[in-house]
Amino acid sequence: MINNTIAAWHDCVKSGDPKLLHDLLHEDATFHSPVVFTPQRGKAVTGKYLLAAFQVLNGDDFTYVREVIGVDDAVLEFTTTIDDILINGIDMISWGEDGRITDFKVMIRPLKAINLVHQKMAEMLARVM
Numbered sequence: 240m241i242n243n244t245i246a247a248w249h250d251c252v253k254s255g256d257p258k259l260l261h262d263l264l265h266e267d268a269t270f271h272s273p274v275v276f277t278p279q280r281g282k283a284v285t286g287k288y289l290l291a292a293f294q295v296l297n298g299d300d301f302t303y304v305r306e307v308i309g310v311d312d313a314v315l316e317f318t319t320t321i322d323d324i325l326i327n328g329i330d331m332i333s334w335g336e337d338g339r340i341t342d343f344k345v346m347i348r349p350l351k352a353i354n355l356v357h358q359k360m361a362e363m364l365a366r367v368m
Contacts, residue, residue, distance in 0.1 A: 241338025245306070245313050248332065248340070252301075255293045260286055264340050271344035273328070274357040285343060291363040292345070295356065296326070311335070321359065326352040 241247050241263065251259040261282070269278045270285040279288055301319040312333040319326050328347040335341050347353050 241334075244332070244334045244338045244340065245308055245315070247338070248315075249303075252293065252297060255290075255297065257286070257290055260289055264289075265335055265337075268340055269342050271331075271342070272360075273345050273347045273353055274360070285340075287364065288360075289343065291360055294363050295321070295359040321352075321355055324352055324355055326356065328352075 244263070247259070247263050251263055264282045264285055266282050267280070268282050268285040269280050270288045271278050272288065279285060296317075296319050298319055298321065301317060303315050303317050305316040307314045312331070315330045315332065317328050317330065326347060327349075328345060331342075331344040331346070332340055333342040347356055
């Protein structure tokens with residue numbers, strides 16, 4: 240049982256630890272990419288997308304700038320810079336009664352940032368999938 244999903248998520252993001260992520264994801268977790276139309280279903284594929292995102296997005300200046308947290312969901316706004324392009328995005332996270340993440344949706348702006356993230360994520364996922 241995870242008592243504070245968002246605190247556990249922050250620990251996971253800071254460490255980039257695949258084990259922490261594995262323990263945080265529900266078996267039926269779904270990932271919604273900002274560039275892939277079809278939702279990615281299942282713990283394994285969701286984990287691969289999120290671990291790749293850690294590598295691509297979590298540079299030295301990655302920071303969450305705002306959080307809106309409910310009983311079983313949250314919206315976390317973030318900023319980061321890649322190749323001198325400022326990226327602004329949100330993570331929309333839902334979790335079940337056991338505190339494990341059941342749904343994870345990422346939205347990114349502006350268009351230049353989406354195109355860059357798409358390119359970098361494709362390169363990273365090609366290595367792990």
